[in-house]
Amino acid sequence: MVRVEFLGPINKEPLELNISNLNELATILQGDEKMNQWLENSAVAVNDMMVSSRDTALKNGDKVSLLPPVCGG
Amino acid sequence: MVRVEFLGPINKEPLELNISNLNELATILQGDEKMNQWLENSAVAVNDMMVSSRDTALKNGDKVSLLPPVCGG
Amino acid sequence: MLELHDGSLDVSNILDRWYKQERKSNYGAFIPFVGTIRDEDGIDGLSFDVYEPILESWFKNWQEKAHKKGAIIKMAHSRGDVMLHESSYIAAVFSPKRRVALEFIDEFVEDFKASAPIWKYDLKNTERIYAKDRSTAIAGSGILK
């Protein structure tokens, strides 16, 4: 299983999914209407490392985080 | 009389001179061998206002200051 | 050094502590940046969510950049609510010479604003409203779109 966490204001409970790459995650989240506003402006981390490609592979136990637009300070 | 002050490291006693412009001061100071190293790198203020021309007129009671290279901080 | 504090920062205490930590380290320039909550748009204050694991790796990366220039950085940030005229953010650079410090504090603060995983909310009449308009999508966002 892969754990998917939604950070900051996304305000969605974590998911536990049986997926093997980010493409599969994208397909699942695109089907969630409430996520549409966040997909286009959120960055993605796998095991707390930022990733830049949707082809990133996932394995059992991985953690994926979605990071919406930030504003520290 | 015009008072001429030498600031910081120039280490020269003030002069009281009967001069009517900075050209006359330049002539006098050029005759002072110890001043040669300072004339080329010192800025000049009249009554604590920086001046940029040697034609600046002087009147009785004016104060001229020579400011050698600075390094605050 | 990266510090997270619950609520507002005790600015005087933090600046005093950081200055004394480094005063014998032979840094000629110390430049802190202090961010304070402004009274604007009728807010009562701001509130912050911080995602620590990625904030720490982001900060570590900047600390390594600083070391390459002979400098060090320190940062403190608030978690949770910070009211008007209180401070929520301090970043500081220590370096041997002033040019490195002046350039580094600017680059660091700008990248902090653009990249650090911290989310800001306006506090208005007991509501906590995401400051969407003032937020910036992290570089590389949108790959799941």
Place this chain on the structure above:
Amino acid sequence: MLELHDGSLDVSNILDRWYKQERKSNYGAFIPFVGTIRDEDGIDGLSFDVYEPILESWFKNWQEKAHKKGAIIKMAHSRGDVMLHESSYIAAVFSPKRRVALEFIDEFVEDFKASAPIWKYDLKNTERIYAKDRSTAIAGSGILK
């Protein structure tokens, strides 16, 4: 505000005082620059001569520039001797927004180095030696040459 102090600056006290003076003034960004004496070239410390009348008019001119951007500046400097690892200079900008503060502190500190009527001496074995090589001729120097 321009402060001159005999000997080294009490940095923590000055930063605390300035921060508290302005914390309700609605400035979002506060950036101090602190200059500390480095141990180099075998010096025991530095010593400073300050010509106050021109320093004050130079500072007033910068304060007016700051006001035009909605900002304010404060500055403290030492007169006389300041020993190793003590601080001799603090400049600070307060402004509503960060960009003005980040740019202003840089411009101010650079012009301070190039123009402020302050002379620096190395203290070495009880001698006070003008730091000629590190000094900068003020713009417009040489008219009496």
